[in-house]
Amino acid sequence: MVKTITGSMTLAEVVTEVPKSGDILRELHIDFVNGGNRKLVDAAFEQGVPLENILYEINELDTENTDGIDIKYMDELSIIKYIQRRYHEDLRDELPVLAPYVEKVAEMNPDLEEAGEIFRSLKKSMMDHSEEEDVNVFPLLESYIESPTESKKEALKPRVEKTRNEHKDVTDFFFRLREVTNDFTPYEGAPGVLRLVYDRLERLERDTLDHIHLENNILFPRLKEKV
Numbered sequence: 325m326v327k328t329i330t331g332s333m334t335l336a337e338v339v340t341e342v343p344k345s346g347d348i349l350r351e352l353h354i355d356f357v358n359g360g361n362r363k364l365v366d367a368a369f370e371q372g373v374p375l376e377n378i379l380y381e382i383n384e385l386d387t388e389n390t391d392g393i394d395i396k397y398m399d400e401l402s403i404i405k406y407i408q409r410r411y412h413e414d415l416r417d418e419l420p421v422l423a424p425y426v427e428k429v430a431e432m433n434p435d436l437e438e439a440g441e442i443f444r445s446l447k448k449s450m451m452d453h454s455e456e457e458d459v460n461v462f463p464l465l466e467s468y469i470e471s472p473t474e475s476k477k478e479a480l481k482p483r484v485e486k487t488r489n490e491h492k493d494v495t496d497f498f499f500r501l502r503e504v505t506n507d508f509t510p511y512e513g514a515p516g517v518l519r520l521v522y523d524r525l526e527r528l529e530r531d532t533l534d535h536i537h538l539e540n541n542i543l544f545p546r547l548k549e550k551v
């Protein structure tokens with residue numbers, strides 16, 4: 325049965341129930357991936373947006389994610405595999421391809437110099453971060469899920485903490501990128517290459533926040549319950 329979203333639910337609960345609500349929250353500049361414990365009513369108030377409007381829009385959405393999958397019924401190992409295939413591999417494909425286009429746009433337009441700098445930082449941090457998860461954090465998590473021990477739990481703690489901090493940095497970069505690109509809105513008469521870059525950057529933002537939501541709001545809290 326579809327749960328009705330209410331203002332007293334946390335942002336993490338809202339986006340877990342209705343993944344596409346992330347699109348609405350992103351556009352309202354509401355951080356649901358790092359501030360997942362905040363209640364929707366408080367986040368709406370802080371942004372000065374009427375709660376009823378947000379609730380109306382969210383409750384109109386279906387409960388599948390953008391790939392038509394309902395993550396909350398998946399077990400932890402499947403979630404890890406899904407994250408790696410759907411997001412980490414995609415980043416490795418997309419970032420190097422997108423980079424020259426962003427550079428070109430930043431060169432053409434002095435107003436977008438900062439956007440170019442933010443993208444370069446994002447590219448580096450996201451590549452390093454995903455690599456660290458694939459090589460260190462996730463294998464340790466998998467081993468912990470298969471046979472939880474106190475020592476594995478202790479080894480995981482600082483890594484999860486570092487991972488969460490990096491998520492915050494990446495999210496901040498995207499929020500800033502949204503500001504300097506006027507919410508990824510091309511100016512009138514903008515060339516095709518700029519439209520393409522804004523489109524792909526916004527898609528990257530959507531995928532990245534969905535990706536971090538899975539890690540911060542679903543995967544890590546579930547492991548905590550295991551202990």
Ligand SMILES: [Fe+2]
Nearest residue numbers: 407454457539
């Ligand atoms: Fe990840």
Ligand SMILES: [Fe+2]
Nearest residue numbers: 453457487539
């Ligand atoms: Fe991550």
